[in-house]
Amino acid sequence: MLTYVLKTLWRHRTRTLLTVSGAAVAMFVFCFVGSVQEGLTRLTSGADADRSLIVFQENRFCPTSSRLPEDYSRRIREVSGVRDVMPIQVWTNNCRASLDIVVFNGASPDQIQRTRPVELTSGSWSEFSSQRDAAIVGRNVAQRRGLTVGDQFSIGDISVKVAGIFSSSVPSEENLIYTSLEFLQYTRGLDAAGLVTQHEVLLSDDADPDVVASRIDEVLRAGPVATTTRRKGAFQASTLSDLIDLIGFAHWLGYACVGLVLSLVATTTVMSVQDRIKEYAVLQTIGVRPFRAMRLVLAESVILCLTGGVTGTLLATAALAVGGFAIGAEGATIAFRPSVSLLATGGIVSLLVGIVAGVAPAIQAATVPIVNALQEA
Amino acid sequence: MALVELKNVSKSFTKGDETITPLDDVSLEIHEGEFVSLMGPSGTGKSTLLNLVSGIDRPDSGTIAVDGTEVTRLSRSKLADWRAANLGYIFQTHNLIPVLTAYENVELPTLLLKLSSSQRRERVELALEAVGLTDRADHYPRQLSGGQEQRVGIARAIVAHPKVVVADEPTGSLDTETSEQVQVLLQRLNRELNITLLMVTHDNNAASIASRQLTLDRGKFREPEEVVA
Numbered sequence: 001m002l003t004y005v006l007k008t009l010w011r012h013r014t015r016t017l018l019t020v021s022g023a024a025v026a027m028f029v030f031c032f033v034g035s036v037q038e039g040l041t042r043l044t045s046g047a048d049a050d051r052s053l054i055v056f057q058e059n060r061f062c063p064t065s066s067r068l069p070e071d072y073s074r075r076i077r078e079v080s081g082v083r084d085v086m087p088i089q090v091w092t093n094n095c096r097a098s099l100d101i102v103v104f105n106g107a108s109p110d111q112i113q114r115t116r117p118v119e120l121t122s123g124s125w126s127e128f129s130s131q132r133d134a135a136i137v138g139r140n141v142a143q144r145r146g147l148t149v150g151d152q153f154s155i156g157d158i159s160v161k162v163a164g165i166f167s168s169s170v171p172s173e174e175n176l177i178y179t180s181l182e183f184l185q186y187t188r189g190l191d192a193a194g195l196v197t198q199h200e201v202l203l204s205d206d207a208d209p210d211v212v213a214s215r216i217d218e219v220l221r222a223g224p225v226a227t228t229t230r231r232k233g234a235f236q237a238s239t240l241s242d243l244i245d246l247i248g249f250a251h252w253l254g255y256a257c258v259g260l261v262l263s264l265v266a267t268t269t270v271m272s273v274q275d276r277i278k279e280y281a282v283l284q285t286i287g288v289r290p291f292r293a294m295r296l297v298l299a300e301s302v303i304l305c306l307t308g309g310v311t312g313t314l315l316a317t318a319a320l321a322v323g324g325f326a327i328g329a330e331g332a333t334i335a336f337r338p339s340v341s342l343l344a345t346g347g348i349v350s351l352l353v354g355i356v357a358g359v360a361p362a363i364q365a366a367t368v369p370i371v372n373a374l375q376e377a
Numbered sequence: 378m379a380l381v382e383l384k385n386v387s388k389s390f391t392k393g394d395e396t397i398t399p400l401d402d403v404s405l406e407i408h409e410g411e412f413v414s415l416m417g418p419s420g421t422g423k424s425t426l427l428n429l430v431s432g433i434d435r436p437d438s439g440t441i442a443v444d445g446t447e448v449t450r451l452s453r454s455k456l457a458d459w460r461a462a463n464l465g466y467i468f469q470t471h472n473l474i475p476v477l478t479a480y481e482n483v484e485l486p487t488l489l490l491k492l493s494s495s496q497r498r499e500r501v502e503l504a505l506e507a508v509g510l511t512d513r514a515d516h517y518p519r520q521l522s523g524g525q526e527q528r529v530g531i532a533r534a535i536v537a538h539p540k541v542v543v544a545d546e547p548t549g550s551l552d553t554e555t556s557e558q559v560q561v562l563l564q565r566l567n568r569e570l571n572i573t574l575l576m577v578t579h580d581n582n583a584a585s586i587a588s589r590q591l592t593l594d595r596g597k598f599r600e601p602e603e604v605v606a
Binding site: 007011283289291 | 428431433434453454457459460461464466472474475476477481485488533537
């Protein structure tokens, strides 16, 4: 009977192709929206986001406006529950929301190697540590900008030599470029000698992040610049708050895509059944059970939906894997990455939508008044 | 015992303000191996009777039994199972599935039975051979002539080895020559394979090949005429 279903779809191949391609486009968008949301969730609630703190200048949001003394790190290190502190100078080419944001983080190369979840896929740490203008570049940035080890990369007043390309288990890291702290502090135009944008605090295992954060702000209150210390996830959520609102709205776009696939496949299946209502009457006359007729129609809609949906999902996965897309604002970035859960969601949603889209026409085919349908011209 | 037994069957329906009663308290017995033709003016309930016997329509009153099974009491699903195993239906307009080849069309009823693939293949090949279309097995309906399509329809009706085959004007849409070929085929299937046939027709020639001719008029059977073969 599957032959019958497949041949029926092939018989109306233009209609089938249009429906499948429509479903593919809609599921492509659905997966893209899903990847943005997954990226945001990873950024704001991953292990890295919960077990480290960011000390930023009070009432400042953009990296260019936060200027903290570098030696705050010494005082922060004395706070109970702090395992390590990394002073970071941040430079970004764009404080506003952008799809091609370039973010430099200047920090001690030794500390970067020791504390950041990065792994060089090419290049060497020794070159990065020994050369003043050397930089290691996140895989996504390298992909977007076409950078390889040995290249010279210039943007604004900054010019670095690519000493390595790294990947990371934290996708947003792959949108960063790391340089040494001194290099970024002394870059023309920054005038940041002895100053950093933020301090990243790594907590000991038993430390309560919120208690430590309050304690750090208390200790630094006596200093020349007041600070606000938050969990890294909360800091990034606050930094990206405008984008988060937009992304929250965009999830409706994802649902709209599912609705689009549903109506598209349902329309095609209804048309297909109505065109062949006499065929279903003939099938039931020769002994096909109503429930079997129903299954034939459901198979038709599920095949349409799965073919389109899975194609769209695979294309989205490929685009996300190859494109290295990210959106960022004020130095924080959300990476769009493919994932197994996204693939599974695309497949499951396609299957469910295929079943739902086929229910009404399947019932129509199963309950066709046989005699009346046979009398149709 | 009769193979097909109708007892006091009535069926009526409304068309606008008018109530039409194509079958009014009719009774009929058809025995195994019989070839019964059913004639009568248009709208006198011939096709209605055929539909009731095949279980695709239900009577308002009365009972219909085929080989001891009272089809009027079966659910829609059970009726489908019963038809798959016991009934072959030959349509006037062939009603072949256009996307399937002649072989696949004939194979359809066998997919509903518990048969192995080799048993299915054997039955389909025998059915196509019986109607003389072995060499057209891979052709699609659009590649066949009207007569060939009807023969595929007949092969589809007999492939499951049904107890009874009903035919609704099987020669109605064919030219005279093709019509005669189909009549000869039906007669041969009845005689050689002992298939019980109930055929509705407007054509006196087609009716004359049957072993018993019945006429329906205004919801009632006229006296049946026994035809000497």
